[in-house]
Amino acid sequence: MEEQLKDFEYEQVSRSEGKSKKYPYGTIIKIPKDNTTYFLVALSDFDSNNHAFCSAENYFSVLTKLASYIGNNSEGKTVSMPAIGTGLSRINSSLNVCIRNIVQVFRIVNPPIIGGVQIVIEESSCWKVDMRII
Template sequence: MSQALLHDLKRRRFWRHIVGHALSAVGLIAVLAGLYDVFFPGLAKGVGTWLTLATILTALAYAFIRSWPRPIEQQYEAPSVKISLVRGDILDQATDHLVIGMPTTFDTETPHIIERKSLQGQFIERLYGGDLKRLDTDLDQALSTRVPVDAIAKPGKTKVYEVGTVAVLQQTTRCFFCVAYSEMDQKNVARSSIENIWRGLDQLWRAVTDHANGGTVAVPVVGLGLSRLSQILPAQDSIRFIILSFMFACRRERVCDELKIVVQPAQYDRLDRMEIQAFLMSLRAS
């Protein structure tokens, strides 16, 4: 049994579901047994013990089947889109469009400015083979129509673009959406805010609408890395934040076929995944 499954089974929500479904099953069986006794009186005489045992076992089996943790996903009809939550590494999603958070200066130099272990650092190493020159060329081309809004005196890049700017790096079969939602200071310390992330997500969905041509877009849990928002926006809240922003955008216009939120294993195992599934279900159109 996996650690993630054990974590789910320890949640109060799981056992509340068990109790609720079990009581529902007992109620239904009691009603059916009562109707049977009305139409065929006396036929059940002498089997009360067996009937009680069968009722308990049936109710428990039904409750566990209905409550057992399943893949976290939800298909919607209006808008027609799917949202899923998966455990893994976003850079391993080989066929999906990827979302990569960056600072408003679009710095790329590792390791002095961009930490190699960060998602952006791993993106540079694994998907660009550490070739900063090629990445900078692609970023410059993607930003060629954007006008910087400021400049900052610091090591590395000094042009500052508007919060929410998305540099779309076109690949052969997919896109990398590099969205700027953190800001560098003169010491190259990146920080962000709830407002910056919301604005970045809003601009991200607009860019996805224009460039993704449907398909699946994989996004990491935002705000947990160098943007330094983990105390304000923990993983559970960040996931709900992403989902809400995406659903608002989908009700404005079609964004993509599926949003895949990819959560690192250590974070995934600590999530209340049943709560997230309940949240996804609550967003279905009434």
Template sequence: MLTPGVAHETLLSRRTLQLWAVTFLTCFGIASAAAGLIEALFNDPFKPFGAYYLGAALLGCCTIATARVWPRTSFSRYFPIPGTTITIVVGDLFDQDGHLVVGMNDTFDTDTGSVIAPHSIQGQMLAREYGGDLTWLDEDVEKALRDVPPTRLESRTDRPRGKLARYPIGTVAVIGERHRRFFCVAYSTTDNGNVVHSSLDDLWQSLSGLWEAVRLHGERRTVSVSVLGTGLARISNLPPGDLIRLILISYMAASREAVIADQLRLVIHPPLAANLNLQGIEDFLSAQ
């Protein structure tokens, strides 16, 4: 659910207010046209109660406009072909059941003490799913990557902090248990100064690898993903709404080749949702 503060911010955002005004004026225009037609046909029926009709029209238009822009916490669409549901949820990724997608860098760094931000998705996975046990998490990641040859090994001199083995963009380390797997996908690169970089091509390539891994290891269970590309590895010049559309398009394209999961749940963090046109995203999903 949206917190009251986030809901308040969403309702008072410039985008929301513009949409509310457009909706209100459209409704009022339709109501005025209808009233004019009725008045012409029935010889001024509103004259005795004009103020009441005007008040009712204004109240009705306000109600419709407010309902149009009111923040929604979730919406879904089922696609008979390929037999999957896409759900958009405003909330916490780690509160979701089923499998989770965790975006990572090409070295699969996990240490929140020196490289990874504690508030990042990787940092939250370590704290909330592994109880802060870095050794346990690293062992799982290394086991998942044991058959994947790295593209490059950095020296400790060149990279003082972080892991040294670099893997291709789109590599997925599948960790966790059968009922709750974590699909750790490399969608960004981290230079030797631990500055994160990503691009539209990197994201598309990583999504392709991600969906294939989910298809192979997810057993068609629900998989939840955050809006990749909006954190420290932010893809420049691409707004969050476009990133969401890109993720949805990628999933639908891959699903039409073969079923990936019964449900994809795209989870939007509340502060990010406050600045998004969620109605536009719902309209986009409905149009597919």
């Protein structure tokens, strides 16, 4: 990852734990490994207690940047991704709301994502997903 991040601007921060380089929201790197390519995105910031958080405004900005990046870099392949915003980023939205947000943003992205996107849901959470919202 360090090699992929070397050309990105960052802020040096002091933390009791974790990395000391803070990258801007929406920083995306492409990591090829074996026969899979991973797109990693900076979504969260950290408070003074080292707890992750992300505002709604930054969340939508990151989704838009990620969708555009995938449209430009997925090479027509199907992309699998988690329901971004349902974990440690503390978006404070339900699984259904996060899925709906991802679908809405990814539908209007330019360039379009040719190979499509699969949102991967943990098996234990599948029952929570309301397919009518999609």
